[in-house]
Structure formats: C-alpha cells, structure tokens
Amino acid sequence: MTMTYQYEQSKIKFEASRKYLAQGVASSLRAAMKPVPLFVESASGSRLRDVDGNEYIDYMLGYGPLILGHSHPALVESVHEAMLKGSTYGLQHDGEITLARRLTELLPCAESVALSGSGTEAVMLALRLARAYTAKRKIVRFHGHYHGWSDTIFTSFPSSDMKPSGAQGQAQAETRPLPGTGGQSEIALSEVILLPWNDPDLLERTLRAGKDEIAVVITEPVMCNSGCILPLPGYLERMRGLTKELGIVMVMDEVITGFRIGIGGAHGHFGLMPDLVTVGKALGGGVAVSAVAGKSEIMKLLDNGAVSHLGTLNGNCIATSAALATLDVLTANGGAVYGSMNRVAGRLVQGLRDAMAKQGKKGIVNQFGPVFHMMFTAEERVDNFASFNKRDAGAYGLFAERMLEEGVLLRPNGLWYVSVVHNDEDVRQTVAAAERAMARM
Structure with missing residues (x-):
C-alpha cells in the first residue's frame, strides 16, 4: 500500500537555501528533482532518510559514487x-x-x-x-x-x-x-x-x-x-x-x-x-x-x-x-561482490520489465552489470543515440516522481545504480513500487 509522503520540511529548507545558495542547490542536476529537491537527514546501507522522515531505497547513489552504499x-x-x-x-x-x-x-x-x-x-x-x-x-x-x-x-x-x-x-x-x-x-x-x-x-x-x-x-x-x-x-x-x-x-x-x-x-x-x-x-x-x-x-x-x-x-x-x-x-574474496551486484541488478531489471508489461507501458531497460538505463519508448530496441532520443523523457520524469512517493529514490534521467548492499528485499519492494507508480501515471 502506498504511504503518504510529505515534503514540507524539504520545501521550507529549499526556500531558505535559495536566499543564500545560488539556485538553492550545490549542483544544477539536483534542481530538477520533483516535487522539490530533497534535503537529507541521514543515510545508511541502501536507504536514505529525508528531513520529513521519509525513507527511500536509493538507486541514485549520489549520482554514482556510492558503490558500497551509504556509511559503509x-x-x-x-x-x-x-x-x-x-x-x-x-x-x-x-x-x-x-x-x-x-x-x-x-x-x-x-x-x-x-x-x-x-x-x-x-x-x-x-x-x-x-x-x-x-x-x-x-x-x-x-x-x-x-x-x-x-x-x-x-x-x-x-x-x-x-x-x-x-x-x-x-x-x-x-x-x-x-x-x-x-x-x-x-x-x-x-x-x-x-x-x-x-x-x-x-x-x-x-x-x-x-x-x-x-x-x-x-x-x-x-x-x-x-x-x-x-x-x-x-x-x-x-x-x-x-x-x-x-x-x-x-x-x-x-x-x-x-x-x-x-x-x-x-x-x-x-x-x-x-x-x-x-x-x-x-x-x-x-x-x-x-x-x-x-x-x-x-x-x-x-x-x-x-x-x-x-x-x-x-x-x-x-x-x-x-x-x-x-x-x-571490492577486491575481497576475488571480487565476489561483483557477482552479488550483478545478480541483484539482473533480478531488478527483469522485475521492472515485467512491471512495464503488466501495466501496459512500452519501455526498455538496457543493462551493463550493476548499472542500467530505464526508459519509456515505443522503439523495439535502443541501441544507438538516435533511438535513445526518441524516448519519452517526460513520462520517465513523472515515473521518478511517483516512485519517490513510493519510497524509491531515482535519478530523473533514467539511470539506475546498484550497490554492494542492495539485496533481494530491496528488489521485491522496488518492483512492487514500480507497478503501483506506473498504475498511477
């Protein structure tokens, strides 16, 4: 069941930040988050908590660096x-x-x-x-x-x-x-x-x-x-x-x-x-x-x-x-964490593909190891830049906003990262959230 996520404290802090910090955020990328750029209270493992008390499974991972998750x-x-x-x-x-x-x-x-x-x-x-x-x-x-x-x-x-x-x-x-x-x-x-x-x-x-x-x-x-x-x-x-x-x-x-x-x-x-x-x-x-x-x-x-x-x-x-x-x-036990990351990412990708099919959404998920790109598109495959540019970026932005309301933090451009601490329960919850989010689009 969908939780009711509120962002009042993030909105208040964003308005306060804009008085002193140009654009209210420290990187232009962050300004695109809807409904408001989130302000974070803490994070650990695969989860992040904002100042309103909302908790998210994080697949943005700081735009990529957090391969070990938060606070390893x-x-x-x-x-x-x-x-x-x-x-x-x-x-x-x-x-x-x-x-x-x-x-x-x-x-x-x-x-x-x-x-x-x-x-x-x-x-x-x-x-x-x-x-x-x-x-x-x-x-x-x-x-x-x-x-x-x-x-x-x-x-x-x-x-x-x-x-x-x-x-x-x-x-x-x-x-x-x-x-x-x-x-x-x-x-x-x-x-x-x-x-x-x-x-x-x-x-x-x-x-x-x-x-x-x-x-x-x-x-x-x-x-x-x-x-x-x-x-x-x-x-x-x-x-x-x-x-x-x-x-x-x-x-x-x-x-x-x-x-x-x-x-x-x-x-x-x-x-x-x-x-x-x-x-x-x-x-x-x-x-x-x-x-x-x-x-x-x-x-x-x-x-x-x-x-x-x-x-x-x-x-x-x-x-x-x-x-x-x-x-x-990353190198411990012969790099065993890569096998785990790839397995989790593979299950997540398949779950998202199944969710799109179940909800009647035309889309593609392209995966390379523990990183993948999800997009809504009528293309049969996206294997070049021209076909990528035919995606419905607006629809995915709405999906990312709906996923935030479901407790899943995504980058609005469609790029997902999986860390060494993401697990099967994260996948289960994320796929269920994706089905609900797409049903509300």
Missing part, C-alpha cells in the same frame, strides 16, 4: 582514522604511493597514475597529456557521451536533469559542437570533432583524413548516461587499432564504469588497452577522488614538467584512505 563501516573507519592524522598536508604521504600502486596493479592499462579530485579534472588532464604527447590539437568525441563540464569538452547533452541547449540536447546529425551551458566559450570547442558513436566506417574516414591534426579520441566504453548502449562488436577494437596506427591517443573515460563494472573496469572487461583511462566516482565510495592512468611514456610528461598537474587537494589523506578502503571491499 569499512569506509567510515578508514576515513575516521585518516582524519585523526590530519585531512591534508600539501605534502606527500604513504597513502598516495599505496593507492597509485594499487591502481597500476588493478587497471590493465595502468603503468603510471596521476591523482585528482573529480571526473572533470581527470578528463582535463588526460586531454592535455594527449595533446602534449602528440603535438596535435584536435579532439574527437561522440554524441551522447559525457566527459565533465569543462569548456573544452562540455557539449549540449540530452539529459532530463540537465539543461541542454535544445529540447533533447544536440541532434546526432550536428557535427559542430554546441556549448552545453550559457557562459561557455564556443572558441574552446572549436577543436572538437563531434561524431556519432558506433559508426566504425565514419570513424575511420575521419581519423585518416585528420590524422595530422587529431591528438585524441575520447570515448566512454558504454553510453551509460544515454541509454546504457553497448559498443557494437569490434567497434572499440577497431578504434584502438586505428588510433594506434595513426599516432592518435585513445582515452577511455571510465569515470562511471571504472571499478563499477569490474575491478579492471570496462577496458578490462572488453580486453582493451587504451593509452589513457580516467576513473572516479566509485573509486572513492562517495569521497571526492579521481585519477588518470595509462602508458608511462605519456604520463612521464608530468615528470619532466612538460604538462602541469595542479590541485590543492590532489591525493589528500581522506581521498586516498577512502579509495583504498573501497578497493579493499
């Missing part, structure tokens, strides 16, 4: 011990060495590592390294991929909880990148070549024609933000072969997939060796930390000062202790 004891203990010794020094400490070594051991392509604070920062560094290494300037990126919000890479993005330049972000037919936000430098995007993903022949023609100018191809291994669309068989392998042949750096952006899909990331899953990889989100289990890892011959540009790497809090004690604790949990 191992993470809390590690961070607490680190805090007792000081949060940051502006000097070196053993945690940096230990974490960098662990990353080179776990990530197949990692010979050397640089630590940073966010996914956006990691991508910025990777692109600078690629340009310095090749002495070329242009960047190839793809429609529907997200690589952070810096001026040089952020393009119009089709997300219902972001504010794109158009109703669904930039159309796939467009090749001239459009800024993703007001105030962004259009000149900064002048060196970006925007292509449709999963078109190997167009990719090859573009790379061969521009090999003397193209420094880097940056790609997500899976289009997690845009439908959890998988690469076509052989597509990433062909990308790797072409970039290697033509002297172009291949960067795989694994800020979402790194340590979420498996301990070796998606490039380990697919058996690929990109030149550079960016990781973040799940790496810190909810504490801000990211990294660039890859070939030592590229990373040594940091050693000789050819590329500067700045950041007051890079490699701080809290970040490294959180990352090491998270990796310890």
Whole structure:
C-alpha cells in the first residue's frame, strides 16, 4: 500500500537555501528533482532518510559514487582514522604511493597514475597529456557521451536533469559542437570533432583524413548516461587499432564504469588497452577522488614538467584512505561482490520489465552489470543515440516522481545504480513500487 509522503520540511529548507545558495542547490542536476529537491537527514546501507522522515531505497547513489552504499563501516573507519592524522598536508604521504600502486596493479592499462579530485579534472588532464604527447590539437568525441563540464569538452547533452541547449540536447546529425551551458566559450570547442558513436566506417574516414591534426579520441566504453548502449562488436577494437596506427591517443573515460563494472573496469572487461583511462566516482565510495592512468611514456610528461598537474587537494589523506578502503571491499574474496551486484541488478531489471508489461507501458531497460538505463519508448530496441532520443523523457520524469512517493529514490534521467548492499528485499519492494507508480501515471 502506498504511504503518504510529505515534503514540507524539504520545501521550507529549499526556500531558505535559495536566499543564500545560488539556485538553492550545490549542483544544477539536483534542481530538477520533483516535487522539490530533497534535503537529507541521514543515510545508511541502501536507504536514505529525508528531513520529513521519509525513507527511500536509493538507486541514485549520489549520482554514482556510492558503490558500497551509504556509511559503509569499512569506509567510515578508514576515513575516521585518516582524519585523526590530519585531512591534508600539501605534502606527500604513504597513502598516495599505496593507492597509485594499487591502481597500476588493478587497471590493465595502468603503468603510471596521476591523482585528482573529480571526473572533470581527470578528463582535463588526460586531454592535455594527449595533446602534449602528440603535438596535435584536435579532439574527437561522440554524441551522447559525457566527459565533465569543462569548456573544452562540455557539449549540449540530452539529459532530463540537465539543461541542454535544445529540447533533447544536440541532434546526432550536428557535427559542430554546441556549448552545453550559457557562459561557455564556443572558441574552446572549436577543436572538437563531434561524431556519432558506433559508426566504425565514419570513424575511420575521419581519423585518416585528420590524422595530422587529431591528438585524441575520447570515448566512454558504454553510453551509460544515454541509454546504457553497448559498443557494437569490434567497434572499440577497431578504434584502438586505428588510433594506434595513426599516432592518435585513445582515452577511455571510465569515470562511471571504472571499478563499477569490474575491478579492471570496462577496458578490462572488453580486453582493451587504451593509452589513457580516467576513473572516479566509485573509486572513492562517495569521497571526492579521481585519477588518470595509462602508458608511462605519456604520463612521464608530468615528470619532466612538460604538462602541469595542479590541485590543492590532489591525493589528500581522506581521498586516498577512502579509495583504498573501497578497493579493499571490492577486491575481497576475488571480487565476489561483483557477482552479488550483478545478480541483484539482473533480478531488478527483469522485475521492472515485467512491471512495464503488466501495466501496459512500452519501455526498455538496457543493462551493463550493476548499472542500467530505464526508459519509456515505443522503439523495439535502443541501441544507438538516435533511438535513445526518441524516448519519452517526460513520462520517465513523472515515473521518478511517483516512485519517490513510493519510497524509491531515482535519478530523473533514467539511470539506475546498484550497490554492494542492495539485496533481494530491496528488489521485491522496488518492483512492487514500480507497478503501483506506473498504475498511477
């Protein structure tokens, strides 16, 4: 039976926040939550409680980082011990060495590592390294991929909880990148070549024609933000072969997939060796930390000062202790938690598909391990960006609002995350809530 959820305290706090905090929230993504951006009292395990006393099963997971769920004891203990010794020094400490070594051991392509604070920062560094290494300037990126919000890479993005330049972000037919936000430098995007993903022949023609100018191809291994669309068989392998042949750096952006899909990331899953990889989100289990890892011959540009790497809090004690604790949990017993996460995610995905069929709702759920994208659409399958853009984003936004009233917290764009602490009872309750929510749409 549906509980009566009230949000009066969140509404009061949101109005108070808007007097002092621009837009009332600390990230533009959060402003899209309906009926109001929630204010949180506490969270533990797979559950989150707001200031009105409502409890939710959380599949937003802080927009991805909380792979261990909320307040995991191992993470809390590690961070607490680190805090007792000081949060940051502006000097070196053993945690940096230990974490960098662990990353080179776990990530197949990692010979050397640089630590940073966010996914956006990691991508910025990777692109600078690629340009310095090749002495070329242009960047190839793809429609529907997200690589952070810096001026040089952020393009119009089709997300219902972001504010794109158009109703669904930039159309796939467009090749001239459009800024993703007001105030962004259009000149900064002048060196970006925007292509449709999963078109190997167009990719090859573009790379061969521009090999003397193209420094880097940056790609997500899976289009997690845009439908959890998988690469076509052989597509990433062909990308790797072409970039290697033509002297172009291949960067795989694994800020979402790194340590979420498996301990070796998606490039380990697919058996690929990109030149550079960016990781973040799940790496810190909810504490801000990211990294660039890859070939030592590229990373040594940091050693000789050819590329500067700045950041007051890079490699701080809290970040490294959180990352090491998270990796310890994920690697225990040969990475057994991944089997559990995948099983729970699989049961949840099937339950949601069954619920849509039962309620007569046309929709698709695309899954890649413990992350999946749910959408309402008349398409028979969503396996490219054009078909993804035909989804009914408004209907899903309403579904997310109805699920909130059922005690389930979702991101309004359709992207779900499963953590190591989600269990079968969470699945049972979520599927039942989804049936009720869809019946009320």
